[in-house]
Amino acid sequence: MGHLATIKDIAKVLNISVSTVSRALRSTYDVNQETKAKVMEVALQLNYKPNYNAVGLAKGHSHNIGIILPWITNYYFSTVITGIQELAYNKGYNIVLFVTNDSHERELSITQNLSTANIDGLLVSISSNSDSCSHFQNIIDEGIPIVFFDRVPNNIKTSKVMQDDYYGAFAAVEHLIENGYTKIAHIAGHQGLTFTEKRLQGYLDALEKYNLPVRKEWIIYSGFSQECGESDTYQLLECEQIPDAIFAVNDRKAIGSMMALKSKNIVIGKEIGVVGFTNDPASTIISPSLTTMAEPAFDIGSKSCELLFKHINKKNFIYEEVIIPGKLIIRESTTRE
């Protein structure tokens, strides 16, 4: 207790030098098979674990990757993290987690206090009101790579991975149209966020393709919460022309919307169709079940992590923007009869 075994201890036991031990442990350079075997044995015996602080200091990297995101208490982000975790674990990297609570100030404070010496790379999903992203550019300039996922800034040149927000939205709205809905509203997310804009564009283009009306009052920007979905919907129900379908930027808002509709005794599907985005498990719990564009959250996580490792391993790795398609899951909320 108290004293952890070091390579010095191993060296002493075998009466060899620390450098040999170091080499043996990492099976690098040419080291005698016998010596190596002995080193391994003693290491095991002494319960030796490398001190990553020391390794990091000596080698100039840390074995850590950081994740910065708005929240973890929802299906999407927690699943992304699980995907990241899986890959990082296999590569022997540790994950250091930072939660911004979707606050730009917190995001700033986190990035400014981040000791870049302790993080080999960063995976980030920016907060809603991060119009300026210079704090991330600074980090990149300091030499530590960043891969953005989901909520990506558009003025930084680095790898990004996203679900197919544009076609996802397009397909969701097209599905609504194919099912006979014609007055389609969109309850959107925070204005300014790239994916919010892309989903909006998909919505608009689908309407245009089918010559359906676009009404300003049918497009409402607000937050991403269930509550926002609820209040947006009440607002929609006050419109001069009441829509017959709602495309929500995510499932939480779609669910809020359904709650509002149910409270007004509006029959979902028949009177007003609702389609969401995510495929949150809650979409099968609510009744009627929610039609939604499923997001490949786990894959987004593992793909982001994969790209990050490429950046870490070869600097000047050409950045990539990866777009992973979603999958429309048709359920009851868009069924008319």
Place this chain on the structure above:
Amino acid sequence: MGHLATIKDIAKVLNISVSTVSRALRSTYDVNQETKAKVMEVALQLNYKPNYNAVGLAKGHSHNIGIILPWITNYYFSTVITGIQELAYNKGYNIVLFVTNDSHERELSITQNLSTANIDGLLVSISSNSDSCSHFQNIIDEGIPIVFFDRVPNNIKTSKVMQDDYYGAFAAVEHLIENGYTKIAHIAGHQGLTFTEKRLQGYLDALEKYNLPVRKEWIIYSGFSQECGESDTYQLLECEQIPDAIFAVNDRKAIGSMMALKSKNIVIGKEIGVVGFTNDPASTIISPSLTTMAEPAFDIGSKSCELLFKHINKKNFIYEEVIIPGKLIIRESTTRE
């Protein structure tokens, strides 16, 4: 780019020694106010960030705490992490996250590969089938403190923080009884887990208090998933005596149970009452809404973290077991008319 500022750089600029810089930066010992101000200024100018690898090496600790838990993709655990994160952030600690996927093998591998030199303490919720917990005892013996939360082992002497599983279950079942349900079943979690046993005991004692029958076939152990809740319920419906209420070990199982009941057109509340445990947001999304014992997930996280810091700061801190009460939230699933 490339070169990060070090205390040496600061020292060079001001033509003073590194130790003065070091002292000034940490505002420890007595250092001239003027010198200190200058150091701070240059540090800011050079965008100096301490290299925690080096600090860790020199001081023998790491600024990191680890979290090991089964999953993060559910309301409870992700909220606990958020609570931990909040406290850790304020104390300037980083969080290193490990997910076991509820696999004992993974848990073992994580703990065995854990370099204890890089973690000052550990917060853990054990996996379902971790009957043996010697791997955690080993870590404690190596000198790094552990605080367990929620899923705690009972053969390790260290701080633990839990919701009040026993009284929570007792109160939930008592609520059922007060509402006239008399044939109450319990769909439990994995056998062997402390909290599973405590909730079972609360259930049993409530029945006993009111002289209600305990039937073996009404108590089903299985996993914690919604699917398990569903299949457990189908099994219950096959019983010779069909229960008129179900107490589920958690909300996910309760929801699975409700799905099963709904598929059989059984009117929840009226015919069969259901009560859960957690207060997962899904409990208000499902219809009828689910009565549940709310768990103080966030507080569990921050309290665990607080205790861990106490252990870290004074070794031989007497361990504490903290039990945080829950709160019964009555909704429709236990309303008879």
Place this chain on the structure above:
DNA sequence: GTGAAAGCGCTAACAC
């Protein structure tokens, strides 16, 4: 194939 020694960035005696 192995050892000696310098050094990664920082802290902490110990001098003065």
Place this chain on the structure above:
DNA sequence: GTGTTAGCGCTTTCAC
């Protein structure tokens, strides 16, 4: 109040 120096555990030239 400040400087000098050793050392944390490891990697890595450079010798041999």
